[in-house]
Structures are given as structure tokens and as C-alpha cells.
Amino acid sequence: MAINKGLENIPMYNPYHRQFNAVRWRKLMWAVYAYCCGVDKVTKKKINEDAIIPEYIPVWLAFKKDLFNFCEFMGNRDYEQIEDEELRVEVLMSVCFPILDLPIAKFMADWLNGYLDFFKRDPDNNWCAWEGTTTGTDVLRYLFLCSKEKDIWKMMANGIGDIESLYRWYLGTPDPDIEEATGVPCYCEKDEEKAAEFLDYLMNESTEATEAVRKEATRLKTIYRIMRNLLFFISFTALIGCGHSEKNEDKYSGIPSTAQVVAENEDYVVLLNDEATEDNIEGLPPIKQVSLWSYGKSQKSAKKILLSHPHANSSWFSMKHSVSIPLDSIPTISKVCILSWNGEPLKLLVEGSSDYRNVQSFIINEDSAQAICLPTNRGFIGISEEEYLLIMQSYAYYKEGGRYNIIEVYDDMGNRINSMKAKRQ
Numbered sequence: 432m433a434i435n436k437g438l439e440n441i442p443m444y445n446p447y448h449r450q451f452n453a454v455r456w457r458k459l460m461w462a463v464y465a466y467c468c469g470v471d472k473v474t475k476k477k478i479n480e481d482a483i484i485p486e487y488i489p490v491w492l493a494f495k496k497d498l499f500n501f502c503e504f505m506g507n508r509d510y511e512q513i514e515d516e517e518l519r520v521e522v523l524m525s526v527c528f529p530i531l532d533l534p535i536a537k538f539m540a541d542w543l544n545g546y547l548d549f550f551k552r553d554p555d556n557n558w559c560a561w562e563g564t565t566t567g568t569d570v571l572r573y574l575f576l577c578s579k580e581k582d583i584w585k586m587m588a589n590g591i592g593d594i595e596s597l598y599r600w601y602l603g604t605p606d607p608d609i610e611e612a613t614g615v616p617c618y619c620e621k622d623e624e625k626a627a628e629f630l631d632y633l634m635n636e637s638t639e640a641t642e643a644v645r646k647e648a649t650r651l652k653t654i655y656r657i658m659r660n661l662l663f664f665i666s667f668t669a670l671i672g673c674g675h676s677e678k679n680e681d682k683y684s685g686i687p688s689t690a691q692v693v694a695e696n697e698d699y700v701v702l703l704n705d706e707a708t709e710d711n712i713e714g715l716p717p718i719k720q721v722s723l724w725s726y727g728k729s730q731k732s733a734k735k736i737l738l739s740h741p742h743a744n745s746s747w748f749s750m751k752h753s754v755s756i757p758l759d760s761i762p763t764i765s766k767v768c769i770l771s772w773n774g775e776p777l778k779l780l781v782e783g784s785s786d787y788r789n790v791q792s793f794i795i796n797e798d799s800a801q802a803i804c805l806p807t808n809r810g811f812i813g814i815s816e817e818e819y820l821l822i823m824q825s826y827a828y829y830k831e832g833g834r835y836n837i838i839e840v841y842d843d844m845g846n847r848i849n850s851m852k853a854k855r856q
Contacts, residue, residue: 447502449578453531456499463499466526467491489513490522501527505575508561510568520567528571534583535574538600546605546617548593549574549583558589565591584632588640594633594647601626602655607852611830626655653818654840654849683726685733690724693767699777700726701767706738718785721764725777725797736797739763741785748791750806750825753845758802761793768811770794770821770843778843780821782810792823794845803845815840820848827852 465473467487483491493512497503504510513519529539541547549570556565559573570591577583587594599605603621610616633640633648640648683690683700690704707720718741725734737758745762747754762785771778777797784790790810794803809824825837840848 447576447578449533450502450505450575453533453575454501454527456501458530459494459501459527460499462526462530463491463494463522466522490518501531505572508572510572516566516568520571523568523571528574531575533575534577534580538597541600541605541617541619544613544615544617545609546619547596547600549586549591551593552591556590558591559586581632584629585639588633588638588644590641590644594644595651598626598629598651601629604851627652656817683724683733684731686724686726687722690722694769694779696769696771697773698728699769700728701769701777701779702726703764703767718763719765723764723767723779723781723795734797736779736795737761737802739783745785745791748804750808752806752847753841754804754806755801756793756804758795758800761802762791766811780811794843805841805845806847807839809836812838819843 460478461473461476464478464483465471467483467490469484469487480491490513493509494504496509496512497507510519510523513522524539525543528535529543530536535549538547538549542549550567552565552570554564557563559565559569561569561572570586573586574583577586583592586592587597596606600617600619601622603619605617605619630648630652632638633644634652683702686702687704690702692700693703694701702724704722704724705719706722720739720741722738723736725736726732727734739761740759741762743760743762745760747756747760761781761783763783764781765784766782768780769777770780779795779797780792781795781802782790782792789808792805792807792810794805805821805823807823807825809826812822812824814821821841821843823839823841825839826834827837828834836853837850838853839850842848
């Protein structure tokens with residue numbers, strides 16, 4: 432990084448002019464001195480090396496060697512005098528990088544607080560390694576050399592850094608669990624255009640990017656489009672046959688005349704029949720045992736899909752992931768939606784509540800003896816317009832009391848695609 436004396440600040444002669452002027456030596460000296468003395472801030476502007484904590488003496492000497500010229504410190508790799516890699520990374524991240532006049536500086540507070548991660552990489556990644564595989568110091572050295580924000584994106588395109596956390600940082604939707612655990616807010620940028628530009632850069636054919644990075648960027652862009660295009664249905668019947676009710680009146684041979692039509696499309700009619708009523712809790716309606724039926728219009732054939740069991744053992748239920756269960760483990764059904772398109776085998780989403788509070792949701796393929804129970808507790812909201820994914824709702828509790836919603840996206844195999852906590856800031 433050697434340059435003729437006097438030309439350091441002229442960009443045409445020195446591509447690293449920003450690095451040369453990233454921080455004044457005196458400001459860096461006092462920051463390093465405070466760290467080495469174990470204090471947040473130095474009150475007396477006088478150096479007393481006897482006050483330095485013994486284990487931090489190598490840190491002080493490493494910076495002192497270059498007279499606290501940070502550009503020389505990084506360019507000459509004098510940080511290697513701090514032999515402990517963890518200590519070296521800690522000093523660079525917590526002491527030096529937050530005070531630099533460089534693009535990386537604006538991310539540092541949220542990186543240190545866990546909202547961002549520019550270290551994330553595969554163990555065998557060697558893209559910016561000085562030798563061998565990439566280390567934390569290698570990443571920091573590259574970030575120091577980044578004069579533009581897109582230089583940071585270039586590193587991420589090559590598999591270093593957590594793409595989703597930076598994308599959410601740009602969007603202004605950081606992981607709420609971190610603030611809940613730490614009590615420290617995120618100072619995210621909240622710039623949707625920048626977020627979209629970031630993903631477009633990673634997906635652009637002219638960008639040197641790994642296949643895994645392109646897939647991740649595509650996934651995030653798809654999810655964002657889904658979350659922006661949620662359809663909240665007043666009437667869902669026209670699209671997938673959902674939720675309407677009418678009497679059978681013996682129109683469908685082989686199905687009890689008391690059954691109610693609850694969903695219909697061009698190929699199928701789906702009906703529910705009340706079979707029995709379980710004991711009810713005082714002041715609340717009873718839990719119904721129901722049978723679920725389908726009627727194929729072209730074949731004029733009826734089929735009993737299942738009989739619900741209100742007292743079925745539900746110990747299998749999980750809010751962490753979908754589970755496959757026998758059809759007779761479904762306690763009750765009150766709502767049905769047809770998920771399959773016309774001409775496809777019948778696929779249903781059925782829902783019911785057996786405790787008067789939580790709604791359980793199940794995906795059923797007509798010819799399967801198993802159902803997929805989704806890890807949600809407030810039921811179906813709608814479906815995405817383009818990807819045809821299920822938009823589900825759950826709730827959870829704030830530590831101080833009160834509930835908040837969780838909006839989640841699932842495919843019709845029960846795989847969770849994405850999740851968003853709708854918590855107040």
C-alpha cells in the first residue's frame with residue numbers, strides 16, 4: 432500500500448485514499464489505550480503505559496509500532512503481532528472499525544449486537560484468505576479495503592456474510608428475537624430500494640457469485656414478494672372452494688342427507704356431517720365429532736375421508752415443525768378449503784378447535800391415510816397470488832404480557848418457507 436509522499440489524498444494516485452484518512456491517529460490511540468486499560472473512556476489525556484492490563488500489552492505495542500497509523504497497521508499486517516486470533520478480532524471490531532470513516536462503520540453497532548453477521552461462511556471458503564482458509568481477520572482486512580458499499584456486497588456474493596440478516600437490515604425488519612433477548616434495538620436502514628438493489632446485485636449474471644448465494648437471494652426475493660402480496664379473503668370460494676355451507680338434500684348419493692357442503696370446485700364437492708357431540712364446557716359450545724366426505728362430480732362417486740375424534744391424543748403436536756399424523760388423530764373440523772386445482776387429485780386444508788382457543792390446521796391428500804399438521808395455532812389467512820403458498824397465523828406472548836401475531840408461509844407439503852413476527856416496536 433506504499434504511495435508517494437504527498438499523494439495520499441488524491442484518488443487518481445491512491446485508490447486507497449479513504450483508508451489513509453479513515454481515522455486520525457490520535458483518536459485511534461486514545462480508543463486503543465482505553466481498551467488496553469479496561470475502561471470505556473479515558474478521562475485524563477495522558478498516556479501511562481503502567482496502567483495497561485498485562486494481557487493487552489501486545490495489543491498496545493502492535494498499534495504503537497505504526498504510530499497508530501491504522502492504514503499502515505492493516506496494510507503491513509502488523510495485527511499479526513496480536514497472536515490470539517479471538518483477541519485480534521475483538522480489538523478490530525469493538526475498538527477500531529466503529530470509528531472508521533468507511534462504509535463498514537455504519538453496520539458495526541448492529542453487527543456487534545448480533546443483528547448482522549459478516550463472518551458467516553463455509554469452513555472451506557478461501558475467497559479473501561491471506562493463506563489457507565478465510566479467517567475472521569481476513570474478513571476484517573477485506574472490509575477495511577472496501578471503499579464502497581458494493582465492495583461489501585462483492586464479498587457476500589462470494590459466500591462470506593449472512594445475506595438474509597443484511598437484507599432484513601436494509602428492509603428495517605431485523606430479527607425481533609435478538610431485541611427480546613438483549614433489550615438492544617437495531618439501528619437498521621429501512622430502505623426497501625436498497626434491499627431490492629442488494630438482492631438484484633447478487634442475482635445479476637454479471638456478478639461473480641456462488642450458486643448458493645444466487646439461490647439464497649432468489650429465495651429471499653420470492654419470500655418478500657409473497658409477504659407483500661398476501662391475499663386476505665372475504666370469499667375464497669371462486670378460487671379454491673372454501674368455507675361456504677349448504678345442505679346436501681340427498682343430491683350426493685352415498686353421503687348422509689344431513690351432511691353440509693363446505694367447499695366445492697369444478698371436480699369435487701366436500702361435505703361435513705355432524706356425527707356426535709362431546710360433553711361441552713359450561714358457557715361454550717360442544718366439540719363436534721364430524722365425518723368428512725368428498726363427492727367426485729364426473730364419477731358421481733362418494734368417499735368418506737375421515738371420522739374425527741375429539742378426545743384423540745394430541746401429544747404429537749409441535750409449534751416447531753409440521754408433523755404427519757393418522758387421519759383419526761384429527762379432533763374436529765369446522766372449516767375446509769380445497770387446495771388442489773381443477774383436474775388434480777383432491778387436496779384439502781381442514782381446520783378446527785378442540786380447546787376453544789387454538790385452531791389446528793391439517794393438510795389432507797384424499798388417498799392418504801395420513802394428514803400433515805401445521806405448527807400454527809390461529810389458522811388460515813389466505814394464499815399467495817403467484818406462488819400459491821399458504822399464509823398462516825399464530826400467536827405468542829410478550830414477556831410483559833399480551834399477545835402478538837406470527838405470520839408464516841407454508842407450501843402444500845407443510846414446509847415452512849418463511850416467518851414474520853408482527854410485534855410492536
